[in-house]
Amino acid sequence: MSELWKLTSGDLHERFTSGAASAVEIVESHLDRADQVEAKIDAILTLDRDHVLAQAKALDAKREKGEPLGMLAGIPIGIKDNICTEGIKTTAGSRILESFVPPYNAHVIDKILAADGIIFAKTNLDEFAMGSSCENSAFKVTKNPWDLTRVPGGSSGGSAAAVAAGIVPLALGTDTGGSIRQPASFCGLVGMKPTYGRVSRYGALAFASSLDQIGPISKDVAGSARLLSVIAGKDPNDGTSIDQEVPDYREALEEEMFGLTLGLPKEYMSDSLPSSIREAVDDVVLTLEALGTSVRAIDLPHTEYAVATYYVVANSEASSNLARYDGMHYGHRTKAPIKNLAESFSRTRSEGFGDEVKRRIMTGTHALSSGYYDAYYLKALKVRRKIREDFETAFEDVDAVIAPTSPVTAFKIGEKIDDPLSMYLTDILTVAVNLAGLPALSLPVGFSGEGLPIGLQIIGQPFEEELLLTLAQGYQVETDHHKKWPQIP
Amino acid sequence: MKREDVEHVAHLARIQLSEEELQTFGAQLESILGYMEKLGELNTDDVEPMPYAVDVKNAYRDNPDHSPLPRDAALKNAPQLDPEGKFFAVPKVIGEISPNQGKSGEAGS
Numbered sequence: 001m002s003e004l005w006k007l008t009s010g011d012l013h014e015r016f017t018s019g020a021a022s023a024v025e026i027v028e029s030h031l032d033r034a035d036q037v038e039a040k041i042d043a044i045l046t047l048d049r050d051h052v053l054a055q056a057k058a059l060d061a062k063r064e065k066g067e068p069l070g071m072l073a074g075i076p077i078g079i080k081d082n083i084c085t086e087g088i089k090t091t092a093g094s095r096i097l098e099s100f101v102p103p104y105n106a107h108v109i110d111k112i113l114a115a116d117g118i119i120f121a122k123t124n125l126d127e128f129a130m131g132s133s134c135e136n137s138a139f140k141v142t143k144n145p146w147d148l149t150r151v152p153g154g155s156s157g158g159s160a161a162a163v164a165a166g167i168v169p170l171a172l173g174t175d176t177g178g179s180i181r182q183p184a185s186f187c188g189l190v191g192m193k194p195t196y197g198r199v200s201r202y203g204a205l206a207f208a209s210s211l212d213q214i215g216p217i218s219k220d221v222a223g224s225a226r227l228l229s230v231i232a233g234k235d236p237n238d239g240t241s242i243d244q245e246v247p248d249y250r251e252a253l254e255e256e257m258f259g260l261t262l263g264l265p266k267e268y269m270s271d272s273l274p275s276s277i278r279e280a281v282d283d284v285v286l287t288l289e290a291l292g293t294s295v296r297a298i299d300l301p302h303t304e305y306a307v308a309t310y311y312v313v314a315n316s317e318a319s320s321n322l323a324r325y326d327g328m329h330y331g332h333r334t335k336a337p338i339k340n341l342a343e344s345f346s347r348t349r350s351e352g353f354g355d356e357v358k359r360r361i362m363t364g365t366h367a368l369s370s371g372y373y374d375a376y377y378l379k380a381l382k383v384r385r386k387i388r389e390d391f392e393t394a395f396e397d398v399d400a401v402i403a404p405t406s407p408v409t410a411f412k413i414g415e416k417i418d419d420p421l422s423m424y425l426t427d428i429l430t431v432a433v434n435l436a437g438l439p440a441l442s443l444p445v446g447f448s449g450e451g452l453p454i455g456l457q458i459i460g461q462p463f464e465e466e467l468l469l470t471l472a473q474g475y476q477v478e479t480d481h482h483k484k485w486p487q488i489p
Numbered sequence: 490m491k492r493e494d495v496e497h498v499a500h501l502a503r504i505q506l507s508e509e510e511l512q513t514f515g516a517q518l519e520s521i522l523g524y525m526e527k528l529g530e531l532n533t534d535d536v537e538p539m540p541y542a543v544d545v546k547n548a549y550r551d552n553p554d555h556s557p558l559p560r561d562a563a564l565k566n567a568p569q570l571d572p573e574g575k576f577f578a579v580p581k582v583i584g585e586i587s588p589n590q591g592k593s594g595e596a597g598s
Contacts, residue, residue, distance in 0.1 A: 099566075305531060341582050344580045385536050
């Protein structure tokens with residue numbers, strides 16, 4: 001029974017439902033694994049062992065009684081700490097919510113619990129999901145399990161590092177501009193950003209409401225298909241969630257990709273791309289062609305404007321969304337002597353927010369302020385349409401788009417933290433997908449010379465998550481990158 | 490970015506900045522906003538702005554009675570309550586606060 005933590009979510013579910021392993025045995029293996037590696041990785045913000053064991057015991061009792069078991073039964077799941085969990089602290093990686101205990105569950109948490117999943121831990125993130133390295137957390141810097149001197153990516157870096165290190169087989173992240181896909185690529189995992197509206201955002205602490213989506217991170221493609229099947233669907237509490245039938249996404253894993261046409265955007269394969277990433281993409285193309293697809297070069301001509309557009313839109317929405325943190329009803333309130341209410345707000349927010357959050361609120365406030373609105377915010381919304389039209393044009397000729405997930409592999413801790421703009425520019429390959437509202441899946445496709453994982457993303461038309469899963473699974477059965485484990489010293 | 494512009498935007502955002510922060514954020518905001526000005530290169534005269542990627546219509550729904558959050562649960566995360574613990578307590582809204590009134594942040598007893 002040792003090493004249960006090495007099993008995929010599907011295998012764990014099978015062991016549990018068949019009676020080969022109890023839920024208590026499963027969570028004990030993952031708790032032991034956390035004991036071994038968490039001190040080196042720093043992926044977790046909250047882990048309540050008693051609560052984890054209590055959930056496992058309740059599940060064992062349920063199985064004992066012969067009651068029907070849900071799709072996630074026996075699977076421990078990590079939850080990014082910007083997703084509300086009733087009775088469990090939810091901090092968004094921020095001092096301003098350091099002791100916030102939500103009085104309700106996010107929709108996705110209710111769905112996971114209804115499917116008998118085990119809420120195992122709350123995972124670290126860049127404060128309010130603002131960052132690409134997990135260094136902006138107010139509490140700890142998560143390390144990449146493949147190289148402890150490097151970042152795990154962000155903002156869902158804690159979720160990705162926890163899965164890569166074997167602490168959990170599955171986790172939830174949120175993706176506003178790449179925050180699921182980029183850490184998945186840096187940590188050698190599968191990560192999926194669903195179509196905007198596919199998953200309810202109710203209970204996810206809002207960063208940029210027209211871009212945010214919750215999605216799965218897993219070791220293998222099947223894990224993401226399983227978790228997405230549970231969390232997708234219409235929720236009356238999120239007016240932007242879309243009422244469209246939710247398939248069992250696992251069925252897409254059995255489909256054939258023969259005859260599909262894929263597009264590789266020229267703009268995403270710039271000359272500055274490191275040769276290791278370029279070669280990995282070339283290898284993927286060969287594999288996919290051998291599986292019966294044809295791959296052709298396409299143009300996404302507005303790509304060079306994607307980062308600027310994204311940071312105007314996201315920061316503007318963030319400046320509005322984060323106005324709610326005023327220290328009145330919940331969260332931190334300054335203890336300094338104040339002269340009036342306005343000073344209470346500004347002291348509270350200065351003490352509660354970290355540097356990156358302040359920068360984004362201020363740039364967003366500037367972009368929306370009188371005299372600048374047209375030149376920044378309105379302009380960005382227009383370019384946003386051009387970016388979506390690029391994809392619409394491409395999809396007239398191809399079934400899906402493939403591209404590297406990130407122009408770099410995991411960088412060193414501290415390397416970019418003092419230069420915010422250089423950090424933003426690493427998001428060039430992920431942000432357009434969010435602006436256009438499309439689904440995308442990142443999967444591991446190799447390693448650099450330094451042994452760092454490389455990710456490739458598959459981008460589809462709205463609500464074509466199944467096609468992405470079919471392609472990713474087809475590739476994965478031919479390769480074994482996803483089966484490798486980091487050696488954590 | 491000029492010092493008074495940084496101060497203005499910080500005021501609008503209700504964020505108090507130290508002297509040192511005014512310097513560093515000023516330089517960083519200038520480089521970020523300067524990069525964003527790249528969007529000005531594109532002609533977008535005939536383009537409709539797109540605030541949402543998905544064309545969702547207004548989502549109407551029935552508005553039945555919902556059980557509201559219980560009072561205790563709603564107050565549980567409050568930084569400060571009134572002495573009886575029934576209401577959120579906030580700093581004085583109108584006028585200045587005298588020094589001995591200014592000790593906010595302590596939970597009410």
